[in-house]
Amino acid sequence: MNAITLLDYAGVTVFAATGALAASRKQLDIIGYLFLASVTGIGGGTFRDLILGVPVFWVGNRVYVLICALVAVLVFFTAYRIESRYKLLLWLDAVGLAAFSVMGAAKGLAITGSPVVAIVTGVLTATFGGILRDLLAGEPSVLLKPEIYVSAALAGAAVFTLGALVGLPPYAADLAGFVA
Amino acid sequence: MNAITLLDYAGVTVFAATGALAASRKQLDIIGYLFLASVTGIGGGTFRDLILGVPVFWVGNRVYVLICALVAVLVFFTAYRIESRYKLLLWLDAVGLAAFSVMGAAKGLAITGSPVVAIVTGVLTATFGGILRDLLAGEPSVLLKPEIYVSAALAGAAVFTLGALVGLPPYAADLAGFVA
Amino acid sequence: MNAITLLDYAGVTVFAATGALAASRKQLDIIGYLFLASVTGIGGGTFRDLILGVPVFWVGNRVYVLICALVAVLVFFTAYRIESRYKLLLWLDAVGLAAFSVMGAAKGLAITGSPVVAIVTGVLTATFGGILRDLLAGEPSVLLKPEIYVSAALAGAAVFTLGALVGLPPYAADLAGFVA
Numbered sequence: 001m002n003a004i005t006l007l008d009y010a011g012v013t014v015f016a017a018t019g020a021l022a023a024s025r026k027q028l029d030i031i032g033y034l035f036l037a038s039v040t041g042i043g044g045g046t047f048r049d050l051i052l053g054v055p056v057f058w059v060g061n062r063v064y065v066l067i068c069a070l071v072a073v074l075v076f077f078t079a080y081r082i083e084s085r086y087k088l089l090l091w092l093d094a095v096g097l098a099a100f101s102v103m104g105a106a107k108g109l110a111i112t113g114s115p116v117v118a119i120v121t122g123v124l125t126a127t128f129g130g131i132l133r134d135l136l137a138g139e140p141s142v143l144l145k146p147e148i149y150v151s152a153a154l155a156g157a158a159v160f161t162l163g164a165l166v167g168l169p170p171y172a173a174d175l176a177g178f179v180a
Numbered sequence: 181m182n183a184i185t186l187l188d189y190a191g192v193t194v195f196a197a198t199g200a201l202a203a204s205r206k207q208l209d210i211i212g213y214l215f216l217a218s219v220t221g222i223g224g225g226t227f228r229d230l231i232l233g234v235p236v237f238w239v240g241n242r243v244y245v246l247i248c249a250l251v252a253v254l255v256f257f258t259a260y261r262i263e264s265r266y267k268l269l270l271w272l273d274a275v276g277l278a279a280f281s282v283m284g285a286a287k288g289l290a291i292t293g294s295p296v297v298a299i300v301t302g303v304l305t306a307t308f309g310g311i312l313r314d315l316l317a318g319e320p321s322v323l324l325k326p327e328i329y330v331s332a333a334l335a336g337a338a339v340f341t342l343g344a345l346v347g348l349p350p351y352a353a354d355l356a357g358f359v360a
Numbered sequence: 361m362n363a364i365t366l367l368d369y370a371g372v373t374v375f376a377a378t379g380a381l382a383a384s385r386k387q388l389d390i391i392g393y394l395f396l397a398s399v400t401g402i403g404g405g406t407f408r409d410l411i412l413g414v415p416v417f418w419v420g421n422r423v424y425v426l427i428c429a430l431v432a433v434l435v436f437f438t439a440y441r442i443e444s445r446y447k448l449l450l451w452l453d454a455v456g457l458a459a460f461s462v463m464g465a466a467k468g469l470a471i472t473g474s475p476v477v478a479i480v481t482g483v484l485t486a487t488f489g490g491i492l493r494d495l496l497a498g499e500p501s502v503l504l505k506p507e508i509y510v511s512a513a514l515a516g517a518a519v520f521t522l523g524a525l526v527g528l529p530p531y532a533a534d535l536a537g538f539v540a
Contacts, residue, residue, distance in 0.1 A: 059477050065476050116245050294419075
Protein backbone atom coordinates (compact mmCIF):
# COMPACT_ATOMS: atom_id res chain seq x y z
CA MET A 1 0.00 0.00 0.00
CA ASN A 2 3.03 2.23 0.36
CA ALA A 3 3.40 3.02 -3.33
CA ILE A 4 -0.31 3.90 -3.62
CA THR A 5 -0.20 6.20 -0.60
CA LEU A 6 2.86 7.96 -1.95
CA LEU A 7 1.20 8.42 -5.35
CA ASP A 8 -1.82 9.78 -3.56
CA TYR A 9 0.02 12.42 -1.55
CA ALA A 10 2.11 13.33 -4.58
CA GLY A 11 -1.02 13.80 -6.71
CA VAL A 12 -2.75 15.98 -4.11
CA THR A 13 0.38 18.08 -3.69
CA VAL A 14 0.84 18.64 -7.40
CA PHE A 15 -2.79 19.43 -8.13
CA ALA A 16 -2.97 21.76 -5.13
CA ALA A 17 0.04 23.56 -6.60
CA THR A 18 -1.71 24.00 -9.96
CA GLY A 19 -4.78 25.37 -8.15
CA ALA A 20 -2.64 27.82 -6.22
CA LEU A 21 -0.97 28.89 -9.46
CA ALA A 22 -4.38 29.54 -11.00
CA ALA A 23 -5.10 31.75 -7.98
CA SER A 24 -1.80 33.51 -8.65
CA ARG A 25 -2.72 34.14 -12.31
CA LYS A 26 -6.02 35.66 -11.12
CA GLN A 27 -4.22 37.74 -8.47
CA LEU A 28 -6.44 36.48 -5.66
CA ASP A 29 -5.61 36.92 -1.99
CA ILE A 30 -4.39 34.14 0.33
CA ILE A 31 -7.95 32.87 0.83
CA GLY A 32 -8.34 32.41 -2.91
CA TYR A 33 -5.12 30.40 -2.93
CA LEU A 34 -6.38 28.17 -0.13
CA PHE A 35 -9.72 27.66 -1.83
CA LEU A 36 -8.46 26.84 -5.32
CA ALA A 37 -5.61 24.67 -4.01
CA SER A 38 -8.08 22.61 -1.96
CA VAL A 39 -10.68 22.30 -4.72
CA THR A 40 -8.10 21.18 -7.25
CA GLY A 41 -6.20 18.90 -4.89
CA ILE A 42 -9.11 16.99 -3.38
CA GLY A 43 -12.00 17.65 -5.79
CA GLY A 44 -11.44 14.68 -8.07
CA GLY A 45 -11.12 12.18 -5.24
CA THR A 46 -14.16 13.65 -3.49
CA PHE A 47 -16.31 13.07 -6.56
CA ARG A 48 -14.93 9.54 -6.97
CA ASP A 49 -15.81 8.66 -3.37
CA LEU A 50 -19.31 10.13 -3.64
CA ILE A 51 -20.03 8.05 -6.75
CA LEU A 52 -18.62 4.88 -5.21
CA GLY A 53 -20.69 5.47 -2.09
CA VAL A 54 -17.74 5.32 0.29
CA PRO A 55 -16.73 7.89 2.92
CA VAL A 56 -14.96 10.88 1.39
CA PHE A 57 -11.23 10.27 1.82
CA TRP A 58 -10.23 13.60 3.36
CA VAL A 59 -13.02 13.64 5.97
CA GLY A 60 -11.31 10.80 7.84
CA ASN A 61 -7.72 11.95 7.30
CA ARG A 62 -6.86 15.58 7.85
CA VAL A 63 -3.47 15.20 6.17
CA TYR A 64 -4.99 15.92 2.76
CA VAL A 65 -6.52 19.24 3.70
CA LEU A 66 -3.37 20.26 5.51
CA ILE A 67 -1.24 19.41 2.44
CA CYS A 68 -3.47 21.67 0.34
CA ALA A 69 -3.22 24.49 2.88
CA LEU A 70 0.55 24.15 3.12
CA VAL A 71 0.99 24.12 -0.65
CA ALA A 72 -1.26 27.18 -0.99
CA VAL A 73 0.82 29.12 1.53
CA LEU A 74 4.10 28.04 -0.07
CA VAL A 75 2.94 29.02 -3.56
CA PHE A 76 1.55 32.29 -2.21
CA PHE A 77 5.02 33.33 -1.10
CA THR A 78 6.97 31.84 -4.02
CA ALA A 79 4.63 32.06 -7.01
CA TYR A 80 6.86 34.44 -8.94
CA ARG A 81 9.59 31.82 -8.98
CA ILE A 82 7.37 28.86 -9.86
CA GLU A 83 5.68 30.61 -12.74
CA SER A 84 9.02 31.17 -14.39
CA ARG A 85 9.41 27.42 -14.25
CA TYR A 86 6.26 26.70 -16.19
CA LYS A 87 7.66 23.64 -17.94
CA LEU A 88 8.39 22.02 -14.63
CA LEU A 89 4.76 22.62 -13.76
CA LEU A 90 3.42 20.96 -16.90
CA TRP A 91 5.56 17.97 -16.12
CA LEU A 92 4.28 17.90 -12.55
CA ASP A 93 0.73 18.16 -13.81
CA ALA A 94 1.31 15.04 -15.90
CA VAL A 95 2.66 13.31 -12.78
CA GLY A 96 -0.50 14.24 -10.90
CA LEU A 97 -2.73 12.96 -13.68
CA ALA A 98 -0.88 9.66 -13.85
CA ALA A 99 -0.98 9.25 -10.07
CA PHE A 100 -4.68 10.07 -9.76
CA SER A 101 -5.83 7.98 -12.72
CA VAL A 102 -4.17 4.94 -11.17
CA MET A 103 -5.52 5.79 -7.69
CA GLY A 104 -9.04 6.29 -8.99
CA ALA A 105 -9.03 3.14 -11.07
CA ALA A 106 -7.61 1.11 -8.18
CA LYS A 107 -10.30 2.31 -5.78
CA GLY A 108 -13.08 1.82 -8.34
CA LEU A 109 -11.90 -1.70 -9.11
CA ALA A 110 -11.45 -2.62 -5.45
CA ILE A 111 -14.94 -1.48 -4.50
CA THR A 112 -17.06 -2.51 -7.49
CA GLY A 113 -14.97 -5.18 -9.22
CA SER A 114 -16.06 -3.72 -12.56
CA PRO A 115 -13.35 -2.70 -15.07
CA VAL A 116 -15.79 -0.31 -16.79
CA VAL A 117 -16.41 1.54 -13.54
CA ALA A 118 -12.68 1.45 -12.73
CA ILE A 119 -11.84 3.26 -15.95
CA VAL A 120 -14.56 5.88 -15.39
CA THR A 121 -13.52 6.56 -11.80
CA GLY A 122 -9.86 6.71 -12.85
CA VAL A 123 -10.63 9.38 -15.43
CA LEU A 124 -12.94 11.26 -13.06
CA THR A 125 -10.44 11.34 -10.22
CA ALA A 126 -7.67 12.59 -12.47
CA THR A 127 -9.63 15.24 -14.35
CA PHE A 128 -12.35 16.55 -12.05
CA GLY A 129 -10.10 18.65 -9.83
CA GLY A 130 -8.62 20.47 -12.81
CA ILE A 131 -12.04 20.97 -14.39
CA LEU A 132 -13.37 22.53 -11.18
CA ARG A 133 -10.28 24.74 -10.91
CA ASP A 134 -10.80 26.10 -14.41
CA LEU A 135 -14.55 26.61 -13.92
CA LEU A 136 -14.02 28.50 -10.68
CA ALA A 137 -11.11 30.57 -11.96
CA GLY A 138 -13.06 31.46 -15.11
CA GLU A 139 -10.44 29.99 -17.45
CA PRO A 140 -11.10 27.84 -20.53
CA SER A 141 -11.48 24.27 -19.34
CA VAL A 142 -8.54 21.90 -19.68
CA LEU A 143 -11.11 19.58 -21.19
CA LEU A 144 -10.94 21.66 -24.35
CA LYS A 145 -7.32 20.59 -24.87
CA PRO A 146 -8.03 16.94 -24.17
CA GLU A 147 -5.20 15.55 -26.24
CA ILE A 148 -2.85 16.24 -23.34
CA TYR A 149 -5.23 15.85 -20.45
CA VAL A 150 -8.18 13.51 -20.51
CA SER A 151 -6.32 11.21 -22.89
CA ALA A 152 -3.48 10.80 -20.43
CA ALA A 153 -5.92 10.03 -17.63
CA LEU A 154 -7.79 7.50 -19.76
CA ALA A 155 -4.56 5.79 -20.76
CA GLY A 156 -3.38 5.58 -17.16
CA ALA A 157 -6.67 4.20 -15.89
CA ALA A 158 -7.03 1.70 -18.74
CA VAL A 159 -3.50 0.37 -18.48
CA PHE A 160 -3.80 -0.06 -14.73
CA THR A 161 -7.15 -1.83 -15.04
CA LEU A 162 -5.90 -4.16 -17.77
CA GLY A 163 -2.80 -4.88 -15.75
CA ALA A 164 -4.86 -5.72 -12.69
CA LEU A 165 -7.23 -7.91 -14.71
CA VAL A 166 -4.53 -10.05 -16.25
CA GLY A 167 -3.22 -10.73 -12.80
CA LEU A 168 -0.24 -8.46 -12.44
CA PRO A 169 0.68 -7.93 -8.83
CA PRO A 170 -0.67 -4.52 -7.70
CA TYR A 171 2.73 -2.90 -7.59
CA ALA A 172 3.49 -3.76 -11.24
CA ALA A 173 0.04 -2.60 -12.37
CA ASP A 174 0.57 0.69 -10.54
CA LEU A 175 3.84 1.17 -12.26
CA ALA A 176 2.46 0.31 -15.71
CA GLY A 177 -0.50 2.68 -15.31
CA PHE A 178 1.79 5.38 -14.00
CA VAL A 179 4.28 5.09 -16.82
CA ALA A 180 1.49 5.12 -19.40
CA MET B 181 -41.03 -1.65 -15.26
CA ASN B 182 -40.39 -2.18 -18.95
CA ALA B 183 -41.65 1.23 -20.03
CA ILE B 184 -39.47 2.97 -17.43
CA THR B 185 -36.36 1.05 -18.44
CA LEU B 186 -36.97 1.89 -22.08
CA LEU B 187 -37.43 5.57 -21.25
CA ASP B 188 -34.23 5.42 -19.26
CA TYR B 189 -32.07 3.96 -22.02
CA ALA B 190 -33.68 6.29 -24.55
CA GLY B 191 -32.91 9.32 -22.36
CA VAL B 192 -29.28 8.33 -21.83
CA THR B 193 -28.83 7.69 -25.56
CA VAL B 194 -30.31 11.01 -26.59
CA PHE B 195 -28.42 13.08 -24.03
CA ALA B 196 -25.16 11.29 -24.82
CA ALA B 197 -25.78 12.24 -28.45
CA THR B 198 -26.20 15.92 -27.53
CA GLY B 199 -22.96 15.76 -25.51
CA ALA B 200 -21.11 14.22 -28.43
CA LEU B 201 -22.52 16.92 -30.71
CA ALA B 202 -21.19 19.59 -28.35
CA ALA B 203 -17.79 17.90 -28.63
CA SER B 204 -18.20 18.06 -32.40
CA ARG B 205 -18.97 21.78 -32.30
CA LYS B 206 -15.82 22.31 -30.24
CA GLN B 207 -13.78 20.10 -32.63
CA LEU B 208 -12.49 17.90 -29.82
CA ASP B 209 -10.83 14.53 -30.40
CA ILE B 210 -12.48 11.16 -29.71
CA ILE B 211 -11.64 11.40 -25.99
CA GLY B 212 -13.54 14.68 -25.79
CA TYR B 213 -16.53 12.98 -27.41
CA LEU B 214 -16.42 10.11 -24.90
CA PHE B 215 -16.12 12.51 -21.98
CA LEU B 216 -18.90 14.93 -22.93
CA ALA B 217 -21.23 12.12 -24.05
CA SER B 218 -20.81 10.38 -20.68
CA VAL B 219 -21.16 13.53 -18.59
CA THR B 220 -24.32 14.57 -20.41
CA GLY B 221 -25.85 11.09 -20.58
CA ILE B 222 -25.36 10.03 -16.98
CA GLY B 223 -24.68 13.29 -15.11
CA GLY B 224 -28.27 14.09 -14.22
CA GLY B 225 -29.04 10.63 -12.89
CA THR B 226 -25.78 10.56 -10.96
CA PHE B 227 -26.69 13.75 -9.13
CA ARG B 228 -30.22 12.45 -8.45
CA ASP B 229 -28.87 9.25 -6.90
CA LEU B 230 -26.32 11.10 -4.75
CA ILE B 231 -29.04 13.35 -3.36
CA LEU B 232 -31.43 10.47 -2.71
CA GLY B 233 -28.62 8.57 -0.97
CA VAL B 234 -28.95 5.46 -3.16
CA PRO B 235 -26.18 3.71 -5.14
CA VAL B 236 -25.36 5.56 -8.36
CA PHE B 237 -27.27 3.77 -11.13
CA TRP B 238 -24.42 3.23 -13.58
CA VAL B 239 -21.97 1.84 -11.02
CA GLY B 240 -24.02 -1.34 -10.76
CA ASN B 241 -24.99 -1.60 -14.45
CA ARG B 242 -22.30 -1.11 -17.04
CA VAL B 243 -24.86 -0.82 -19.86
CA TYR B 244 -25.20 2.92 -19.28
CA VAL B 245 -21.51 3.74 -19.67
CA LEU B 246 -21.29 1.48 -22.71
CA ILE B 247 -24.28 3.24 -24.31
CA CYS B 248 -22.51 6.58 -23.84
CA ALA B 249 -19.28 5.22 -25.33
CA LEU B 250 -21.09 3.70 -28.29
CA VAL B 251 -23.03 6.88 -28.98
CA ALA B 252 -19.82 8.94 -28.75
CA VAL B 253 -18.07 6.73 -31.32
CA LEU B 254 -21.10 6.74 -33.64
CA VAL B 255 -21.42 10.52 -33.51
CA PHE B 256 -17.66 10.91 -33.96
CA PHE B 257 -17.86 9.17 -37.33
CA THR B 258 -21.20 10.61 -38.47
CA ALA B 259 -21.35 14.08 -36.89
CA TYR B 260 -21.38 15.89 -40.24
CA ARG B 261 -24.64 14.12 -41.12
CA ILE B 262 -26.33 14.60 -37.76
CA GLU B 263 -25.55 18.28 -37.53
CA SER B 264 -27.33 18.85 -40.81
CA ARG B 265 -30.33 17.31 -39.10
CA TYR B 266 -30.43 19.80 -36.26
CA LYS B 267 -34.20 19.85 -36.03
CA LEU B 268 -34.25 16.12 -35.45
CA LEU B 269 -31.80 16.73 -32.61
CA LEU B 270 -33.95 19.38 -30.92
CA TRP B 271 -36.88 16.98 -31.06
CA LEU B 272 -34.72 14.21 -29.59
CA ASP B 273 -33.54 16.55 -26.86
CA ALA B 274 -37.16 17.12 -25.91
CA VAL B 275 -37.66 13.34 -25.80
CA GLY B 276 -34.69 13.01 -23.47
CA LEU B 277 -35.99 15.74 -21.18
CA ALA B 278 -39.43 14.17 -21.00
CA ALA B 279 -37.97 10.72 -20.33
CA PHE B 280 -35.58 11.90 -17.62
CA SER B 281 -38.03 14.16 -15.84
CA VAL B 282 -40.42 11.22 -15.46
CA MET B 283 -37.59 8.86 -14.42
CA GLY B 284 -36.24 11.30 -11.87
CA ALA B 285 -39.64 12.05 -10.40
CA ALA B 286 -40.51 8.35 -10.25
CA LYS B 287 -37.31 7.50 -8.39
CA GLY B 288 -37.63 10.45 -6.03
CA LEU B 289 -41.22 9.56 -5.22
CA ALA B 290 -40.47 5.87 -4.76
CA ILE B 291 -37.62 6.54 -2.35
CA THR B 292 -38.86 9.49 -0.30
CA GLY B 293 -42.64 9.45 -0.79
CA SER B 294 -42.55 13.24 -0.98
CA PRO B 295 -44.08 14.95 -4.03
CA VAL B 296 -41.96 18.07 -3.42
CA VAL B 297 -38.77 16.03 -3.57
CA ALA B 298 -40.10 14.10 -6.59
CA ILE B 299 -40.54 17.30 -8.57
CA VAL B 300 -37.07 18.56 -7.62
CA THR B 301 -35.35 15.29 -8.52
CA GLY B 302 -37.31 15.11 -11.78
CA VAL B 303 -36.10 18.56 -12.80
CA LEU B 304 -32.55 17.83 -11.60
CA THR B 305 -32.27 14.56 -13.49
CA ALA B 306 -33.56 16.11 -16.69
CA THR B 307 -31.51 19.29 -16.63
CA PHE B 308 -28.25 18.57 -14.81
CA GLY B 309 -26.59 16.62 -17.61
CA GLY B 310 -27.20 19.41 -20.11
CA ILE B 311 -26.05 22.06 -17.64
CA LEU B 312 -22.78 20.18 -17.05
CA ARG B 313 -22.31 19.73 -20.80
CA ASP B 314 -22.63 23.45 -21.40
CA LEU B 315 -20.37 24.38 -18.48
CA LEU B 316 -17.64 22.00 -19.63
CA ALA B 317 -17.91 22.91 -23.30
CA GLY B 318 -17.81 26.62 -22.44
CA GLU B 319 -21.16 27.35 -24.09
CA PRO B 320 -23.95 29.54 -22.68
CA SER B 321 -26.01 27.39 -20.32
CA VAL B 322 -29.28 25.93 -21.60
CA LEU B 323 -30.63 27.28 -18.34
CA LEU B 324 -30.56 30.75 -19.87
CA LYS B 325 -33.20 29.69 -22.40
CA PRO B 326 -35.40 28.05 -19.80
CA GLU B 327 -38.66 28.48 -21.65
CA ILE B 328 -37.82 25.41 -23.74
CA TYR B 329 -35.75 23.51 -21.24
CA VAL B 330 -36.28 23.67 -17.51
CA SER B 331 -39.96 24.41 -18.07
CA ALA B 332 -40.41 21.18 -20.02
CA ALA B 333 -38.67 19.21 -17.28
CA LEU B 334 -40.76 20.83 -14.58
CA ALA B 335 -43.97 20.11 -16.48
CA GLY B 336 -43.02 16.47 -17.01
CA ALA B 337 -42.04 15.92 -13.39
CA ALA B 338 -45.12 17.70 -12.04
CA VAL B 339 -47.59 15.90 -14.27
CA PHE B 340 -46.08 12.54 -13.43
CA THR B 341 -46.12 13.27 -9.70
CA LEU B 342 -49.70 14.49 -9.77
CA GLY B 343 -50.70 11.46 -11.80
CA ALA B 344 -49.06 9.13 -9.33
CA LEU B 345 -50.64 10.94 -6.37
CA VAL B 346 -54.19 10.71 -7.66
CA GLY B 347 -53.72 7.00 -8.08
CA LEU B 348 -53.13 6.54 -11.76
CA PRO B 349 -51.46 3.23 -12.47
CA PRO B 350 -47.73 3.82 -13.02
CA TYR B 351 -47.90 3.22 -16.74
CA ALA B 352 -50.57 5.90 -17.25
CA ALA B 353 -48.67 8.38 -15.07
CA ASP B 354 -45.53 7.75 -17.10
CA LEU B 355 -47.40 8.39 -20.28
CA ALA B 356 -49.01 11.57 -18.97
CA GLY B 357 -45.69 12.95 -17.71
CA PHE B 358 -44.00 12.04 -20.95
CA VAL B 359 -46.63 13.63 -23.15
CA ALA B 360 -46.55 16.78 -21.04
CA MET C 361 -31.20 24.16 18.70
CA ASN C 362 -33.57 27.03 18.09
CA ALA C 363 -30.89 29.55 17.21
CA ILE C 364 -29.32 27.14 14.70
CA THR C 365 -32.66 26.42 13.00
CA LEU C 366 -33.39 30.10 12.74
CA LEU C 367 -29.96 30.79 11.25
CA ASP C 368 -30.57 27.96 8.81
CA TYR C 369 -33.91 29.24 7.53
CA ALA C 370 -32.55 32.78 7.40
CA GLY C 371 -29.56 31.66 5.36
CA VAL C 372 -31.68 29.69 2.87
CA THR C 373 -34.05 32.63 2.48
CA VAL C 374 -31.31 35.15 1.88
CA PHE C 375 -29.36 33.00 -0.57
CA ALA C 376 -32.53 32.05 -2.44
CA ALA C 377 -33.19 35.79 -2.78
CA THR C 378 -29.74 36.37 -4.28
CA GLY C 379 -30.35 33.50 -6.73
CA ALA C 380 -33.70 34.98 -7.75
CA LEU C 381 -32.03 38.37 -8.22
CA ALA C 382 -29.45 36.76 -10.51
CA ALA C 383 -32.38 35.37 -12.53
CA SER C 384 -33.80 38.89 -12.61
CA ARG C 385 -30.52 40.33 -13.93
CA LYS C 386 -30.56 37.68 -16.67
CA GLN C 387 -34.23 38.40 -17.45
CA LEU C 388 -35.24 34.76 -17.08
CA ASP C 389 -38.84 33.59 -16.75
CA ILE C 390 -40.42 32.34 -13.51
CA ILE C 391 -38.89 28.88 -13.99
CA GLY C 392 -35.44 30.41 -14.12
CA TYR C 393 -36.18 32.21 -10.84
CA LEU C 394 -37.30 28.97 -9.19
CA PHE C 395 -34.24 27.12 -10.44
CA LEU C 396 -31.60 29.67 -9.46
CA ALA C 397 -33.26 30.42 -6.12
CA SER C 398 -33.25 26.71 -5.24
CA VAL C 399 -29.70 26.07 -6.41
CA THR C 400 -28.35 29.02 -4.47
CA GLY C 401 -30.46 28.44 -1.37
CA ILE C 402 -29.84 24.74 -0.87
CA GLY C 403 -26.76 24.00 -3.02
CA GLY C 404 -24.15 24.62 -0.34
CA GLY C 405 -25.89 22.50 2.28
CA THR C 406 -26.48 19.73 -0.25
CA PHE C 407 -22.79 19.51 -1.00
CA ARG C 408 -21.94 19.58 2.71
CA ASP C 409 -24.29 16.67 3.42
CA LEU C 410 -23.00 14.61 0.50
CA ILE C 411 -19.42 15.00 1.72
CA LEU C 412 -20.31 14.19 5.32
CA GLY C 413 -22.23 11.11 4.13
CA VAL C 414 -25.48 12.10 5.86
CA PRO C 415 -28.96 12.36 4.26
CA VAL C 416 -29.37 15.58 2.30
CA PHE C 417 -31.17 18.02 4.58
CA TRP C 418 -33.96 19.13 2.25
CA VAL C 419 -34.96 15.60 1.18
CA GLY C 420 -36.39 14.93 4.63
CA ASN C 421 -37.84 18.40 5.22
CA ARG C 422 -39.83 20.01 2.47
CA VAL C 423 -39.77 23.41 4.19
CA TYR C 424 -36.46 24.30 2.55
CA VAL C 425 -37.63 23.76 -1.01
CA LEU C 426 -40.86 25.59 -0.31
CA ILE C 427 -38.94 28.57 1.14
CA CYS C 428 -36.90 28.75 -2.08
CA ALA C 429 -40.04 28.56 -4.23
CA LEU C 430 -41.78 31.23 -2.17
CA VAL C 431 -38.80 33.56 -2.30
CA ALA C 432 -38.48 33.05 -6.07
CA VAL C 433 -42.14 34.00 -6.60
CA LEU C 434 -41.87 37.01 -4.28
CA VAL C 435 -38.75 38.31 -5.99
CA PHE C 436 -40.29 37.65 -9.41
CA PHE C 437 -43.08 40.08 -8.62
CA THR C 438 -41.01 42.63 -6.69
CA ALA C 439 -37.55 42.49 -8.24
CA TYR C 440 -37.67 46.06 -9.48
CA ARG C 441 -38.01 47.25 -5.90
CA ILE C 442 -35.34 45.02 -4.43
CA GLU C 443 -32.73 45.85 -7.02
CA SER C 444 -33.01 49.48 -6.13
CA ARG C 445 -32.12 48.39 -2.62
CA TYR C 446 -28.88 46.77 -3.59
CA LYS C 447 -27.08 47.74 -0.41
CA LEU C 448 -29.68 45.97 1.66
CA LEU C 449 -28.99 42.90 -0.43
CA LEU C 450 -25.25 42.99 0.13
CA TRP C 451 -25.90 43.21 3.83
CA LEU C 452 -28.30 40.27 3.63
CA ASP C 453 -25.73 38.29 1.66
CA ALA C 454 -23.27 38.79 4.47
CA VAL C 455 -25.93 37.55 6.91
CA GLY C 456 -26.40 34.44 4.80
CA LEU C 457 -22.67 33.77 4.67
CA ALA C 458 -22.32 34.16 8.40
CA ALA C 459 -25.31 31.92 9.06
CA PHE C 460 -24.20 29.17 6.68
CA SER C 461 -20.56 29.15 7.71
CA VAL C 462 -21.63 28.56 11.30
CA MET C 463 -24.22 25.94 10.28
CA GLY C 464 -21.75 24.08 8.08
CA ALA C 465 -19.01 24.12 10.68
CA ALA C 466 -21.43 22.98 13.38
CA LYS C 467 -22.65 20.04 11.32
CA GLY C 468 -19.13 19.06 10.23
CA LEU C 469 -17.89 19.18 13.82
CA ALA C 470 -20.87 17.26 15.18
CA ILE C 471 -20.49 14.45 12.66
CA THR C 472 -16.74 14.06 12.33
CA GLY C 473 -15.34 15.65 15.48
CA SER C 474 -12.52 17.12 13.39
CA PRO C 475 -11.93 20.88 13.50
CA VAL C 476 -10.16 20.77 10.11
CA VAL C 477 -13.21 19.17 8.49
CA ALA C 478 -15.49 21.59 10.33
CA ILE C 479 -13.73 24.59 8.83
CA VAL C 480 -13.83 23.09 5.33
CA THR C 481 -17.53 22.21 5.53
CA GLY C 482 -18.29 25.64 6.96
CA VAL C 483 -16.63 27.36 4.02
CA LEU C 484 -18.20 24.95 1.52
CA THR C 485 -21.71 25.41 2.86
CA ALA C 486 -21.42 29.16 2.83
CA THR C 487 -19.83 29.56 -0.59
CA PHE C 488 -20.97 26.69 -2.78
CA GLY C 489 -24.49 27.96 -3.40
CA GLY C 490 -23.22 31.31 -4.60
CA ILE C 491 -20.54 29.70 -6.75
CA LEU C 492 -23.15 27.50 -8.45
CA ARG C 493 -25.41 30.50 -8.95
CA ASP C 494 -22.68 32.43 -10.72
CA LEU C 495 -21.61 29.46 -12.83
CA LEU C 496 -25.16 28.78 -13.98
CA ALA C 497 -26.02 32.42 -14.58
CA GLY C 498 -22.80 32.89 -16.56
CA GLU C 499 -21.52 35.65 -14.28
CA PRO C 500 -17.97 36.06 -12.95
CA SER C 501 -17.66 33.90 -9.87
CA VAL C 502 -17.94 35.53 -6.45
CA LEU C 503 -14.81 33.56 -5.73
CA LEU C 504 -12.86 36.10 -7.76
CA LYS C 505 -13.69 38.80 -5.22
CA PRO C 506 -12.80 36.62 -2.26
CA GLU C 507 -11.89 39.42 0.08
CA ILE C 508 -15.58 39.94 0.80
CA TYR C 509 -16.81 36.40 0.32
CA VAL C 510 -14.73 33.34 1.03
CA SER C 511 -12.82 35.26 3.67
CA ALA C 512 -16.01 36.00 5.56
CA ALA C 513 -17.04 32.35 5.40
CA LEU C 514 -13.64 31.18 6.58
CA ALA C 515 -13.67 33.62 9.47
CA GLY C 516 -17.14 32.53 10.54
CA ALA C 517 -16.33 28.82 10.37
CA ALA C 518 -12.99 29.22 12.12
CA VAL C 519 -14.32 31.35 14.95
CA PHE C 520 -17.20 28.96 15.55
CA THR C 521 -14.91 25.94 15.53
CA LEU C 522 -12.43 27.56 17.90
CA GLY C 523 -15.25 28.62 20.14
CA ALA C 524 -16.64 25.11 20.26
CA LEU C 525 -13.20 23.62 20.94
CA VAL C 526 -12.40 25.81 23.89
CA GLY C 527 -15.65 24.74 25.43
CA LEU C 528 -17.96 27.64 24.83
CA PRO C 529 -21.57 26.61 25.11
CA PRO C 530 -22.99 26.10 21.60
CA TYR C 531 -25.10 29.23 21.73
CA ALA C 532 -22.12 31.46 22.49
CA ALA C 533 -20.01 29.78 19.77
CA ASP C 534 -22.84 30.37 17.29
CA LEU C 535 -22.96 33.96 18.23
CA ALA C 536 -19.21 34.44 18.01
CA GLY C 537 -19.00 32.78 14.59
CA PHE C 538 -21.95 34.77 13.38
CA VAL C 539 -20.59 38.09 14.53
CA ALA C 540 -17.22 37.31 12.97
